[in-house]
Amino acid sequence: GNSVTQMEGPVTLSEEAFLTINCTYTATGYPSLFWYVQYPGEGLQLLLKATKADDKGSNKGFEATYRKETTSFHLEKGSVQVSDSAVYFCALSYGGSNYKLTFGKGTLLTVNP
Amino acid sequence: NAGVMQNPRHLVRRRGQEARLRCSPMKGHSHVYWYRQLPEEGLKFMVYLQKENIIDESGMPKERFSAEFPKEGPSILRIQQVVRGDSAAYFCASSDREGTRGYEQYFGPGTRLTVT
Numbered sequence: 001g002n003s004v005t006q007m008e009g010p011v012t013l014s015e016e017a018f019l020t021i022n023c024t025y026t027a028t029g030y031p032s033l034f035w036y037v038q039y040p041g042e043g044l045q046l047l048l049k050a051t052k053a054d055d056k057g058s059n060k061g062f063e064a065t066y067r068k069e070t071t072s073f074h075l076e077k078g079s080v081q082v083s084d085s086a087v088y089f090c091a092l093s094y095g096g097s098n099y100k101l102t103f104g105k106g107t108l109l110t111v112n113p
Numbered sequence: 114n115a116g117v118m119q120n121p122r123h124l125v126r127r128r129g130q131e132a133r134l135r136c137s138p139m140k141g142h143s144h145v146y147w148y149r150q151l152p153e154e155g156l157k158f159m160v161y162l163q164k165e166n167i168i169d170e171s172g173m174p175k176e177r178f179s180a181e182f183p184k185e186g187p188s189i190l191r192i193q194q195v196v197r198g199d200s201a202a203y204f205c206a207s208s209d210r211e212g213t214r215g216y217e218q219y220f221g222p223g224t225r226l227t228v229t
Contacts, residue, residue: 036220042222043206043222044220046217091156099144100158100169101146101156101158102158103156103157105153106155
């Protein structure tokens, strides 16, 4: 079946540091890929997405590129801020039931001033 | 513009009791999805509902769990005779159309169920 594996946390960085959170997936065919972010006390919000190979999703300074050859969708940001502290979830959807999101376990990011 | 509302945010039940979790979708949304996050796991799809219809319940445990989305009022996820293994965070999402390609699912803050 489909699955998502993402980097174990927690990740702690200083403000303005470079961020990478790794995400790899297993799926037959070509899934759509997503990153969701959950701020403390809130619901998950879609951060960015990519629906086909080599697409780059970007939003709020975050980027991720859909790499079919390595089945990866790593999240990156060049300079993190304290306000980026949150839990980040990688997810995919696929096929005829593309409303079903399959999530990774989440990575807690803490950014210190 | 209120987002997806879930209540209660925290729910404690003793083994054998019933748990009722409520989800009010975003205004104008008629598609609701429930996900469960067990400790140390990712969110897992449970069920997809439209008004008065269950579209896909393939992720629901076969016994004790049921879901509804009536014509009026919130969607309800009901767990009968709860056991300790039901302790988890339950998230609801809604969308204005089916699917995730272009139709974003908006998530609520979740209900954290603890079974003692």
